[in-house]
Amino acid sequence: MSYLLKKIAKLSILHPRKIIFSFFVLFILGIILTGRIKIDTDFFSLFPKEEGPLKVLAENIKDMGAFNHIYFLLEAKQDKNSSYLIKKGEQFVSMLKEIKINGKSPFTQIRYKRTDFANKKSFSLWAYIFFRHPERFIEKNDIKWIKRKLTSHAIKKELLIDKRLLTTPFSLKIKDFIKIDPLGFTKVIKRRVETTSFFLSDKKNDYFLSNNGDMMLIQTAINIPPYDMATLRRLLSHIKNIEVKLKDIKIGITGGASIAAAQEKVIKRDILITITTSLLGILLLFFFAYRRWITLFFIGFPLIIGLHLTLGVAYLLFGKLNILAAGFGAILMGLGVDFAIHLYDRFHSERAYGKTSEEALIISLTKTGSGVITAGLTTIAAFLTITISDVRGIQEFGFMVAIGVFFCLLTIIFVLPSSLIILDRHHEKKRGKAYIESIYHPLKVLKPIYIASLIRFHHRLIILFFIIISIIMGYFSLHVKWEKDFRNLRPKEIDPYQVYEKLIHNFRGGYEQAYFVIKAKNMDDLLSCEEKVISQLKKLKSKNDIFSYFSFSSILNSKEKANKIKRMLLEEIDFKKAKEDFINEANNLGFSVIYFDHFLKFFDNIYNNYDDFWEIMDKKETKELLSPFLVKKGTEVKSVITILYKGGEVYSKKLESALTGFNGKITGMDFVNNQIDRMVKKDITKFMILAFLGVIFLIVIHFRRLFPVLLSFVPLFTGILWMMGLLGIIGMKINIFNSMVFPLILGIGIDDGILILTRFRETGNNDWETPLLFTGRAITMTSLTTMIAFGSLISASYPILSSIGFIILFGVGFCLLTSLFLLPSLLKEFVNVRNKKIESR
Known part of the structure; x- marks a missing residue:
């Protein structure tokens, strides 16, 4: 090594300007590449996509378009009743619909009610689907209720109510609803559709209000790509302007998109602050030690070159910086400067004791340089050991710091000696040897x-x-403890996280969430699998092991179950007689039967077997309702059952045990935490052993x-x-x-x-x-x-x-x-x- 370092010293003495020029060219190239690097705010990108809850959750977030969801939490700034909040919420929604970005609305969905049956078009669609395929919505417990509703006495009673309503001032608003469903059968579908909300809210009205009525929730979906942060920031700016107009309403924003935008801002700020403060602190310390402003260049220039070369390589290899790698710049400043300090300190000492620039440089590189390189290699080895981690974010972080240390070591070994030679020769030529001798004195x-x-x-x-x-x-x-819940590692000051915690507390009762993901070849197979899982979840709910669940099958019956329901309906109810009774009672009360023409088809449809159910369900309104539960991937369909439970190891194990053996995979933060915990603990052991062996190997070679x-x-x-x-x-x-x-x-x-x-x-x-x-x-x-x-x-x-x-x-x-x-x-x-x-x- 001494031979190689001596060659580098002679090269720096003979061609210092060429060396600095060469590294300056690399520096410019590094700056160009650095300008293209992006920030990756996806927390799950830090981890490997291996089998287990982590992969299931990451895929679920991607497939369900979680990034494209924005939730608004509206609160009155002063004590107001829920009616006032609803009024302001309606006003806010109308303002959201008016937002245009590049000439188009950024929202694909805005939902703030459990159901939208007050809308004639939506009501007509769901009523049509229900009366054509009632067996898809009716449950066993509904059959007796429907049977009672279809008696002659019950039909007459319901039609009398309809007639009275048609004589009120509200008749213009309700006549079409009575025409579509005079007996109120759509209450069955309304009740099932209401269960599709993931949020626990006040049951007294259709709006998503907290139980005490002081908060209103609005769910939206946007059509902005995850990587288009500029457009997302424009949208959030529009929303802030709306909040200014609604002076007495506080608008909290959360969801994947808003969290990503806030994270990007915080990460960029952290990178800027940590790199700036570390570089300034290091340079000030260096100036305090050597009392020469020019030494700041000796240290700063090689470090900045090394930093930009590292970022350039990071762009070529990864294209972006993850959350963890965002701190590597400050770390590199601290590690890279060590090599410069040792070399410059030795050079200064040798010059102070009468050595020429050339002699001091050769001694510094050949004597101290060998220790510096050994120390640098041990640091690189330590960081390279963590690149074998199963955690992707740690792999990238270790690789970037190792490469960064290498570049800093390389630039300091070449650029620092060349800079010292150029500076000494310049001062000697301009000011003479006496000035040089006055600069170098014992420190x-x-x-x-x-x-x-x-x-x-x-x-x-x-x-x-x-x-x-x-x-x-x-x-x-x-007494040192281990932090298992990585949600505690989120920055507390990010507003969307705080709003999310408030949302969970007020609209989900603070319960933990788990997800059971099922895949099948078609919708009916998917529903059949879900129904078996739901039967198990009902048992857990009866034992208070879970609080609630939301699923695709909460709305619809599988084909198998629908056929059973249909047989039971035909066994229990004479629909032909019920039709006759309805016509007779309608005529007796003065209704024109033609007025109920669409409703009367219900009595005939029950005897037919239509194969168009999924074709009818393929409408915008129905897709919006099913989108939180359902996604199509190629030839497969996937559904997600959301489960609310108390959380913690005891209840998560009960849940996992109860669902073992079913056709699906369970995930959720408790399960992800456990998987990551096992993964990282295995990594730590591996890192420590390899780092220890690597360091011993290098030290043994060095000292022998x-x-x-x-x-x-x-x-x-x-x-x-x-x-x-x-x-x-x-x-x-x-x-x-x-x-x-x-x-x-x-x-x-x-x-x-x-x-x-x-x-x-x-x-x-x-x-x-x-x-x-x-x-x-x-x-x-x-x-x-x-x-x-x-x-x-x-x-x-x-x-x-x-x-x-x-x-x-x-x-x-x-x-x-x-x-x-x-x-x-x-x-x-x-x-x-x-x-x-x-x-x-």
Whole structure:
């Protein structure tokens, strides 16, 4: 490696401008590609689409067009009754219908009532379907009710009511409804259609109102593609303008589309804030240490090149950044700057002690450079181990950071030496050697002189102190808990999430949701399968194991069940006599029988077997009603049964056990959480083993002796133990994402020990103080920059990123403390013991 680094040093001395120009060209190319990269707000894209609840849920969300749903939650800003809210809701709906984007309405569906039977067209369609195929809607319990309605006395009573209604001022509005259904049979279909709402609302009216009447829900579907965020933002802007016009109404917006728009905004803001704060913090620290503004260029330029090259590669490979990868920029700033610090610090020190630019550069690259590359490779190895994760988001994150570290290492190894040579030659030519000598002077900032003094007199006390604190932290580390519910990792400040929680609380009673997905070749097979599942769900409901369910079969009967219902109807009721009774009673009351011509067909249809049911159901109104339950995929049809239950492991296991063996798959957040939990725990074990083996392999190659290999792990393991203890003390939970940073801390935290021990070896293993005073300053700088970079993630809105930042901030911080205090104390003890053995001889 020394031979290769010496060649790079000579290349930087001979052709510095060519090197910088070459990397500048790559930088421009990286910027062009970076401008094309997109943000992926889909949380489920972080995970693999392997079999199980996760895949079922992700497919269900896609197939049911969840992204295209927007829910509006209307609340009166002052105490108002439900009638006022309904009036404002109707006004809001009319305004929504007036919205035009590119000349077209963005809405394909707007629903704010359980049924729309007040609409003549909709009522006529459903009545026609019912009277042509009554067996598809009538249930066993309805037969006795229909039989009573078709007695001569009941027919006369109902027609008398109709006649009186036709003499009221409302006759013009209701005459067509009486003409279509004079006996009120469509109450059967209305009752079944009302069950299609996924939301628990006030049963006293047809509107989606909360039980206390202070909220109104409006469901919509839009025709905006998921990737067209610009058009979506235009729509949301229109809606905000409507809210301004409806001054006394607060409009909450949630649903897949609004959540995606809010997430994109938050992710972009997090990327900008974390990268900016980490870069500024690092540059300010660098200026504080070296007091030269030009050094900010030495550090900033290679880092920015590495960042854009990484984003360019990310665009070519992935085309977009996921939620987790959004934090990689800040992380890269902290990791990449470490290499520059070590090289520049060594270069500055050599120049301060009288070496020429060329000599200082060769020493820096050949001596410190080998340790820097080894440290860089261990970091890359640690990140590459997580690319074998089963979690796609973690794979991409690990790959991007590994590639980023590689590019930063590459640019710093070439660009930094070339920049230093160009600058020194420029100053020497313009201002002379005296000015150069005044720039390079021994540095005392961040030099651990006092730590060295403390170790010189109290190294054993320091060792004892670290042992005691480690025992205490070890105890608290046993109290660290695991976060299973990844919904707790959502940013709290995103308004659509808060509105969604309010919606669930007020319109679903706060119940957990599960979904049972069934696939079949045709509609009737689908309904038959559903009916068997529903019979099992009824048993669970009777035991209070579930609260409620909503399904396709809640509206319609399967062909098999319909045939049974039809036989029972014909056995129980004489429809020919009922028809005669109706005609006679209508004539006696002065009605023209022709007026009820369409209704009278009902009595004849019951004896016929029409095969046009699904053809009739293929209308816009019926499709809108069935769309929450049903989707066609190629030659298959799929239905989704939504189940409300108390949630938690006990009830989810009961539900899963009860539905095992049925033709379908169960999913829901409880089931997804369990699958991800198993997946990630397996990954963590795999990561730690591979990262540990990879780091050991590289360190063994570097030191080629057991003693320094073992010593290099002491500060690392102590730092990790302290970090775990701190998590236990403050009650922070380990989650599926921040758990992946443990192998990263293994790769990052080991660097300090490697660099101190490398410098210790240069002294012939005789001087513990020189590594501390010289390398200690550099590792303090590198650790602080890493802590600044990762610390910037704490400000991120996503708990995913902020928890990662917190853990690495303290993990690296504690590794730094142990490297500055514990490791030199152990080296001093080693030197003392060895010297005593030599003296005793």
